Amino acid sequence: MKEKTDEEGAALVITFKVCVVFHLLGPVGLDLDLDLDLDLDLDLSTVVRRVDPRFLSVTIDASLASQERFMLLLRSQRIRTLTKALSPAFLRFGGTRQDFMVFSPQSSQQPDSTSGYPRELRPGRPPVELSWWLEQKLKEDWIQHQLLSVCFSELTVDELNSFSSCSGLDLIFGLNALLRNTDNSWNSSNARSLLQYCESKQYKMSWELGNEPNSYEKKAGIRVDGYQLGLDFSHLRKILSESKLYRDAGLYGPDVGQPHSHRVDLLKSGQSSALCSDSHSCYYVNGRDTSLDDFLDPEVLDTLAVKTNEVLEKVEQESPGKAVWLGETSSAYGGGALGLSDTFVSGFMWLDKLGLGARLGLEVVMRQVLLGSGSYHLIDDNLDPLPDYWLSLLYKKLVGPEVLNVSDSGRNKRVRLYLHCANRKSYARGAVVLLWMNLGRKLARISLPDLIANSTVDTFVLQSDQLGEEGLESRSVQLNGVLLKMVDDKTLPDLSGARLPAAGHVKLPAYSLGFFVFLEARASACS
Numbered sequence: 001m002k003e004k005t006d007e008e009g010a011a012l013v014i015t016f017k018v019c020v021v022f023h024l025l026g027p028v029g030l031d032l033d034l035d036l037d038l039d040l041d042l043d044l045s046t047v048v049r050r051v052d053p054r055f056l057s058v059t060i061d062a063s064l065a066s067q068e069r070f071m072l073l074l075r076s077q078r079i080r081t082l083t084k085a086l087s088p089a090f091l092r093f094g095g096t097r098q099d100f101m102v103f104s105p106q107s108s109q110q111p112d113s114t115s116g117y118p119r120e121l122r123p124g125r126p127p128v129e130l131s132w133w134l135e136q137k138l139k140e141d142w143i144q145h146q147l148l149s150v151c152f153s154e155l156t157v158d159e160l161n162s163f164s165s166c167s168g169l170d171l172i173f174g175l176n177a178l179l180r181n182t183d184n185s186w187n188s189s190n191a192r193s194l195l196q197y198c199e200s201k202q203y204k205m206s207w208e209l210g211n212e213p214n215s216y217e218k219k220a221g222i223r224v225d226g227y228q229l230g231l232d233f234s235h236l237r238k239i240l241s242e243s244k245l246y247r248d249a250g251l252y253g254p255d256v257g258q259p260h261s262h263r264v265d266l267l268k269s270g271q272s273s274a275l276c277s278d279s280h281s282c283y284y285v286n287g288r289d290t291s292l293d294d295f296l297d298p299e300v301l302d303t304l305a306v307k308t309n310e311v312l313e314k315v316e317q318e319s320p321g322k323a324v325w326l327g328e329t330s331s332a333y334g335g336g337a338l339g340l341s342d343t344f345v346s347g348f349m350w351l352d353k354l355g356l357g358a359r360l361g362l363e364v365v366m367r368q369v370l371l372g373s374g375s376y377h378l379i380d381d382n383l384d385p386l387p388d389y390w391l392s393l394l395y396k397k398l399v400g401p402e403v404l405n406v407s408d409s410g411r412n413k414r415v416r417l418y419l420h421c422a423n424r425k426s427y428a429r430g431a432v433v434l435l436w437m438n439l440g441r442k443l444a445r446i447s448l449p450d451l452i453a454n455s456t457v458d459t460f461v462l463q464s465d466q467l468g469e470e471g472l473e474s475r476s477v478q479l480n481g482v483l484l485k486m487v488d489d490k491t492l493p494d495l496s497g498a499r500l501p502a503a504g505h506v507k508l509p510a511y512s513l514g515f516f517v518f519l520e521a522r523a524s525a526c527s
Helices: 070-073 076-082 097-101 133-144 153-168 189-200 212-218 224-243 262-269 296-317 347-360 387-400 469-473
Strands: 012-020 035-045 054-063 088-092 169-175 206-209 251-257 278-286 321-333 364-367 399-409 415-420 434-436 444-447 456-466 477-479 499-501 505-508 514-516
Touching: 035 169, 054 387, 070 076, 070 133, 070 153, 076 153, 076 514, 088 153, 088 206, 088 278, 088 321, 088 364, 097 212, 097 399, 153 169, 153 189, 169 189, 189 224, 224 251, 224 262, 251 262, 251 321, 262 296, 278 296, 296 321, 296 347, 347 364, 347 387, 347 399, 347 415, 347 434, 347 514, 387 456, 387 514, 399 434, 434 444, 434 505, 456 469
Parallel strands: 054 088, 054 364, 088 169, 169 206, 206 251, 251 278, 278 321, 321 364
Antiparallel strands: 012 035, 012 444, 035 399, 399 415, 415 434, 434 514, 444 505, 456 477, 456 499, 456 514
């Protein structure tokens, strides 16, 4: 995660002047231009971080399985098309309901003809394509659904495996850690039953034990410290080692929520050699009392660095070199902020988290959620992609795992920049991609140095379908002025950038974000 690539010869450091010219969005003829000069340094010779190719990953909340008929939504061709486009990625099945879920083989919850669902949609049967009428019924029921049940059967496991396999995602299944013995150790009997079933079906998957153990006392009146969690992870690793299929399977945790002060001590469980990485959850704000201004506030965005550095320091003390993940994250906790977490303005928090998280040294960032649960989803209740989905898709297409250094002095905090090698599946070696966002209501113009100025540029500018502050709460997004929407259930729109000839500058429209790919940057770090 902290790997640096040493290139032969002296490091090539490129320094250029950035001129940001702001124009107030006011009446025609109002001349209120403001010039701001910034010095920007780029090092194109050294990889300062290298993230996992599955860096941007997604979650499905365990609440989807609280009534198992909703798991059938994963058979939707539309959902599978959208999800496959995000591969490679991890798919984490977990969340708050995870620690209340009990595997109950052949439970009475499975769909049958008496509940309005066909008999062929049963555990163990080959997956069939979801009919339009059943998809519509499931969507309507899901919107009105209240979480009541905690049992799941083979159907949940079958559907998750089929979905992840067809979509090309690596499944991580979250196990219930609140099943406890009288001595407060983890009771593994239910997990053993689930593992035996999964092994009998030859399902390849990884595992997680528990979700946000810092909240166990509040949720269930049970207190578990870091030492006990470490013993629990070792116990699960021993069980996995007894399986031919899962002896080398991934095991992740402890997924501590908002770790700070005394809760950081729970990360001590991550020192267990049983774990492949140390994971935690992180949100910026409380979804119940946040505001539009919070989503555009640089100081709110900067809190990610404070929280992440605290976790990185703790993990390095306890287990040097261990990878650190954001195992669950989005804009606002408590299910998100309705009208904000599911709209265009959420993209500023999301892209900044991806850029800053990679630069700080996080190896994987898992977005809560792909669909269902709360208002921070990527796909809405009608199975249509939201603005953060399109942003995620562009990130996957354009951004490579190698993080490059970009820094400046006196930078305006409302213009935020990150630099990576471009994705080699989309661009030739040596190309770089600048991730950027303009949080302000003023146009920004960046002047480029000769080396970059002589490069062809693919531009990807994301804006709301309504310009100005009014559009920040829109659930639609435009790429280079064209509204993004699916062509049909099997077809995504063309996401080609606007290719511009070499020029001396690039422009960042007000309230916009996106990517500039410099095709002929000839970055040695990307070669």
